[in-house]
Amino acid sequence: MQRRHREIHARAIAAAVCDPARRRLLQMALGVAGAAVCGGRGNLLAQPKFHDYPFSLGVASGDPTSDGVVLWTRIAPDPLNGGGMAEFDLPVDWVVATDPHFAKIVARGTAIAMPEWAHSLHVEVTGLQADRWYWFRFLIGGVSSPVGRTRTLPAAGAPAARLRLAVASCQHFEQGWFCAYRHMLADDLDFIIHVGDYIYEGSWGAQLRRHESSRAAVTLEEYRNRHACYKRDADLAAAHAAYPWLVTWDDHDVANDYAGLAANDGEAPGEFALRRAAAYRAWYEHMPLRAVHRPDASGGMPLRSRIDFGDLARIHLLDDRQYRSPHACAERGAMVRDCAQRFASAQTMLGAAQEDWLADGLAASPAHWNVLAQQTLMAPFESRNADGGYDVWTDGWDGYAGARARLLRFIGAAGVSNVVALGGDMHAFYVTDLKSDFADETAPVIATEFVGTSITSNDVDYAAVAADLAHNPHIRAFESRWRGYLYCEITPELWRTDLRIVDDATNAVSQGRTLATFHVEDGRPGAQA
């Protein structure tokens, strides 16, 4: 019903713009040449001519299933200034082929780019073959988008011999170049998982290049412009065109260290709710997500998802920002000691509904490996303070220690197969043993954790963290001095994680290398060097 309405609307606009008064309006909206407006087949919207490239933000794909995938682009001839489009719907053609030259097209259609979604498109292609690669592009007015490559997943339950993925996080545009993504192009991945801080709402630290604005993003238009600034990075765009992505968010995708509807920087609750809704909406508009993830009328956005890669891996993509309780024992994320609230049963990281959903998905999982793709370090980390005692950081899982213990105890009791947690946020690599009781050195290891360093963001005091490692024996490895990502290669028998780094993220053409490799054996939780 809605689609038919859109088709009629598109035809109505096409007819209306032959009226001279509306014609000028459409020329302004599209940036089209006047001669082209009523030319061609007389369907104005089918034949627009843009003064500036309409696919300036590239293409992306994501959220693959065994018979489909989401194709993404946004029509934005003036990307850093609101997009350069106006209040018109625009039909955009898309094609999917089994080869990069589009000799064999297997799916095609027309989607409507709408102003209320910043002329972004989220095409949910279905009917594709399981477990194979495809190529896609968008076309408008004779102009082609860049070509994207994507893939479907093996059929549910089908034997899958190998999965290769990369984990990315924390890419402050101003603090370096996204050259880590260029190295991922050579990794022959199945997909990239991004676990948050895809954009930064504000500026801090080094400024090797500048955002489109020095102002922190607050309004919908500002978040849209910020996403456009990031999407125009050539290495990031190439990684989106090369692989499907699975995405979740963290604080800076909205504002530093926010918790649910509680701001960290003193904004009034009502004000912050509007800001968060604007950030969520812009985030949806710029990610390859299905319509089920659209922001709802309340300003929330259902993001969590479950992905099955044949019988090999079940991935739970978690949202630990939207539903979390306010920070424990302080008005904002802080270093604290002696904080009983961290352990309170009501102190939740995922929210009750997501926690139940995760437990159900883990308990029923038929997969060999069970992946928790989430934002930050799950393992505890106690830092020595000036008084000789130890503090913990409440914005991470340490501020939700009761919820963490509940989840790990469940995994242990349910006997969930081969659990591996993947995270980011720390701007450092961490390899850890996840246990039901971290105070008991003899307690069994229940799951394995790998946290990836940042793509560019950098503010960790290496020496200070390193000095506390002996006090945190479940931390098997730590390194914050390089930027990079995690490369994971998974087979039924063995999980391999490489800590991949770039030598210098302030150099746009930096070389990359593997700093260290860890393995997890089937049925034996805990990483081995």
Ligand SMILES: [Fe+2]
């Ligand atoms: Fe970050």
